[in-house]
Amino acid sequence: MDNFDRRILVTGGAGFIGSHVVRRLLKNYPNYLIVNADKLTYAGNLANLTDVQKLKNYRFEKIDIVNLQAVKEVFQKYHITDVIHLAAESHVDRSIEGPMEFVMTNVVGSVNLLQTAKDNWKSGDHVFHHVSTDEVYGSLGHTGLFTEKTSYDPRSPYSASKASSDHFVMAFYHTYNLPVKMSNCSNNYGSHHFPEKLIPLMIHNIQHKKPLPIYGKGDNIRDWLWVEDHASAIETIFHHGRIGESYNVGGLNEWTNIELVNYLCQLMDEKLGRNNGESASLITYVTDRAGHDKRYAIDASKLENELGWKPSITFEEGLSKTVDWFLSNQEWVDKVTSGSYKEYYEIMYGGR
Ligand code: NAD
Ligand code: TYD
Helix, strand or coil, X not given: CCCCCEEEEEECCCCHHHHHHHHHHHXXXXXXXXXXEEXXXXXXXXXHHCCCCCCCCEEEEECCCCCHHHHHHHHHHXXXXXXXXXCCCCCHHHHHHCXXXXXXXXXXXXXXXXXXXXXXXXXXXXXXXXXXXXXXXXXXXXXXXXXXXXXXXXXXXXXXXXXXXXXXXXXXXXXXXXXXXXXXXXXXXXXXXXXXXXHHHHHHHHHCCCCEEEECCCCCEEEEEEHHHXXXXXXXXXXXXXXXXXXXXXXXXXXXHHHHHHHHHHHHXXXXXXXXXXXXXXXXXXXXXXXXXXXCCECCHXXXXXXXXXXXXXXXXXXXXXXXXXXXXXXXXXXXXXXXHHXXXXXXXXXX
């Protein structure tokens, strides 16, 4: 273990974005030890990492970051040098149903990690990279973009809990000189996305000819980024971003929900050999989400100008790859939605 250049704790590495970050780091940096710490909630799934789980530089620890003692033990066991913190409750609709889980994981869990990093890192070269969202900035009108200087104005329990964790991250930097970096990204899509968020839910429902629920009028706007481009941005910021700074991540790729779902219907009609318009007939307008943010849009020019990062593919390419992945990984969808991945965990890790 001691021969590794860095020993990075990735929290939430069994989730959607976290699994892409873990995979990318394991493959690009065989000299880094990657310790994936995850509670395996409904959203966390070791089936997201089957292709890398046997790599020599990978470890998995099933922990709840709300449990301070468990966080401390993982830090000590692996002599953790860096943290990339993704573990969170992440679905806005669930936060409306029950905010307290969001306070516990997103706020208390984050402070547990910050406190433990501060207590362990007295000197040396360390990074605590906190992965956050553009939703902390609130909701835009028809024009304008979120920059790193936009005031925080969270409006859902989810975004309020993320905003709170962001403030704690910056408080630990200013108060204790903890070497933090932060990124605030727009909506992600791609493989291994739990089918409760808009794009994977629609792909699933189109495939199975189920209704496609559009909240309100479908005119809310989101700025979509391919998850592998988010993972590459995190890799870049983690290595080259300035300490104490936040970086916005996005693809200048705004779609209203209804435009997006119509495009997806057309794409899947082609891929599934259906008549044009067949899938769009499944679109069903439903009651709007409470407090539904109108528009998110990111200005990522700081990241591009300072660190040279840009998205690698267009939305059309990314969406096509994503649909192909879902259509050829039905087994994964069944596993994550049935709960049988918990049995899978026992089989894979039961004795460790
Ligand atoms: P996700 O819900 O798919 O995964 C979250 C992971 O965290 C899961 O593996 C879950 O088991 C784990 N987790 C939850 N509570 C935990 C706890 N108490 N202890 C340990 N592990 C716990 O989320 P995601 O979409 O991959 O998002 C990852 C991060 O990126 C989050 O911090 C989110 O706020 C942020 N983010 C997401 C998006 C997006 O579009 N999905 C965009 C910007 C930022
Ligand atoms: P979501 O994927 O939950 O991400 P977020 O709310 O964090 O941006 O939702 C994306 C958009 O799609 C959002 O405006 C809500 C809308 N939406 C629907 O219209 N129908 C749905 O079934 C879902 C899940 C979301």
